[in-house]
Amino acid sequence: MKAKLLRNGLLIDGTGQTEKAGVDVLIEGNRITAIGSGLQVPSQYQPEEIDIIELNGKTIMPGMTEAHTHLTWNNSLYIQDIDFAPIEETMVAAIKNAEIMIKSGYTSCVSAAARGRVDIAIRDAINRGTLIGPRVLANGAEVSATGSFTDLHPSHVQVSGLSILADGEDAVRRTVRSLFKEGADLVKLNVSGESLTPHARNEMTLYTYKEVRAAVEEAHARGKRVYTHARSSDSVKICVEAEVDIIAHADFIDDEAFNMVVQNKDRLFIVPGLNWLVSTIEEAAQYFGQEAIDATGYKEGLEIAIKNMRRLYKAGVRVLPGGDYGFKWCPHGGYARDLEHFVKLIGMDPMDVIVSATKYGSQIMEMEDEIGTIEVGKLADILVVDGNPLEDITILQDHSKLEVIVKDGEYITNLLEVAHQVGDTVA
Template structure:
């Protein structure tokens, strides 16, 4: 493997300190030096490649904590009827677009995550490293029940996104099946949602008994449960059961905030979609628009409360590579976070340090520190002054993943 010397403004993801004339040295797959250009060790030029771009900013590789790479939306496949072979091949292609947008790691929620994770690790597929949940677990008639015209048995056979489980025995079977297939954490639908056609956003899905059984089973595997949460009551239900990751958290109240603080629970943002829906009436189905417009204002309040309480906010998008959620435009989430009141540094840390914590990989990635894996991103511009320099894949100029130069667009 080549050695690299990256020069530019360094945002390490660890704290608010910025090195304006900085240098990061990479040998093999590790970061071996972080400091100023003046302090940088002299290396034999033939053994190291120096990378410089105008007005460069160097950051840790970004992490999307809420991805759905099921290969359906980018080609308008019907996920309930399309061949799984078509879907997974398309998903493998889509992963490259995520990587090109600066995302060197993701948490993926869907059937193909474990297989895609292994393929990326083996070098067979170009894309982010993946922490997979396997299929999302939902109750019948819940947020994961997108094919109500089909039988429950058919959906559990064919859906690449979710599995339906009712009662503790089915919930345990669903959890154990995800682990059997390679899941590293579990995702559940604890409330209704915006995109599902047969529930309300305030619906409580899963009993507390069911959720506690799911959480206990995950904890026996040394991992945790993430919960889709829109309505308040269902969110409280999930928190009382012990989930560690609240996805969306649209309608948090003080009781939710208190438990999240006590349990060191992370809030995953997905703000670009939430704040974007009220502006998309012309292109969305009526049931999605009507439910979605209710959520935007409440979501802003939830973020404000979580931030004030010091709750860890991790970057997540809920993007699926649809026409409205292109992976090449996934950096919109950074802009949405600023709209919601976060500072540019907080937004960057949400996609680096905070996200790595949620992936249980803080000792490996998420910050630029000596000894950590060299997952790095370079852009031309200063995101602390203009966060939009992180928005599109064309603005991400240099990407290193595991010390390998996987994108160069100077």
């Protein structure tokens, strides 16, 4: 692998420190080995052994983490279609989605459930170098109670699709044990409902403390983690008390639940999935009719979510971007819309949004020592962006502006001219 010298960039290093102009970054092998101004090409390199890229002030930042990923959700209109799709077609789509994700500037992702063992197979193939994609924390099917929002079929129809129904502590334990046996990095439990499924609304709590705690015990005994879908206030309280590690949504929290989350902020991650709400409100009516969208209560729900995410952010809770992409009205590739919602709806400082997508991303990946910031010694997961995302966070949604994407020291994308000696302009 060639060394790479990125010259004269605007460095946003992911730590939250003020951005710095005129910075060079040297990548040797898969690691960042020097950062500074006017770096020289190390003398051991012949010209053909190093790529020199002049950035002229373009932004250098860490690769981002998508914290609520469903590689196997295939941009379908109905959630039932995810359930019914043959696993072979799902696999092909997921391979493509992994490539879309990394080409969107996301060099890692945390899965929030998948069909079958698809995530696991994709993670392993990416790690072996046979597929292009982000670093993946793989998940299995959604572990759900009978009647949950992912229990989508009449009781006389058996489908082994996006969820595994597990009722009672023993069944939850058995399911979680089996998912870890199959190679999952974490498991996903649906603790509250989700109003797009009319029989299991947001405000319903569908698992008991004992069932959630059983999953946490099994996960933690193996050094693994539990990711939950929890929207109702009671479901969030159950999750915090049961020591769940990652909570998606957490939007309908009352003061008591808010205080519980804040007290546990050093070990908890909150992933609100704001774009799920925004895009459903703005774009799903054309498919389902306005009446159906109004009936979900998402519009009122979004206002409550914004209010609660604001206070969680101000209290120093780690709120991460990640947004249930993989439906027709919020397809794969749009991931950075969540960053825009963090700035415009929650009112987060753009620098904090970048930190949340990068440094906090490395923490939720459990790779804080290796990725998430641009520091000497870390793995080279790096983006070069044409423009400054601190001035306009939406440029991260424009894939043509992600001019260089490097993961583990290797190019995923490079749209810029490469020289081999300082001053050369020849590719």
